[in-house]
């Protein structure tokens with residue numbers, strides 16, 4: 001399976017995830033430095049063998065506008081670990097407005113939560129307090145790093161040291 005490559009800015013802020021071909025081009029053009037490789041993997045061309053990069057850092061600072069995480073159904077489910085935030089069921093997931101739209105509730109990260117169909121119907125047009133339902137966690141606005149950390153835990157543990165603020169090194 002092909003592995004993804006994490007791209008850091010010169011100040012070590014994660015800015016993108018690219019495929020390995022793109023990372024190799026950046027490396028060969030000397031635009032990036034490789035900070036970590038995937039062990040036991042390599043890239044072979046006809047006459048050479050390269051190590052397989054996991055994390056690369058731009059050699060020149062790039063001004064990147066802050067990109068939040070897009071509010072979509074699948075990103076919302078991902079934030080909520082694909083579980084109903086009332087009963088924990090992973091089945092028949094729907095999007096619930098914590099404060100119902102009829103009561104002025106907005107479609108925002110902090111007012112939307114993952115609920116199974118059953119809990120959504122049970123809650124109806126009320127707030128959780130009104131029906132005595134408890135949320136497992138308060139809905140929050142996730143950052144790009146939050147999503148990358150989740151991806152890294154499952155697919156690319158080599159990234160983990162670079163996703164924590166403490167990993168920022170001078171230079």
Ligand SMILES: [Zn+2]
Nearest residue numbers: 084087116119
């Ligand atoms: Zn439920």
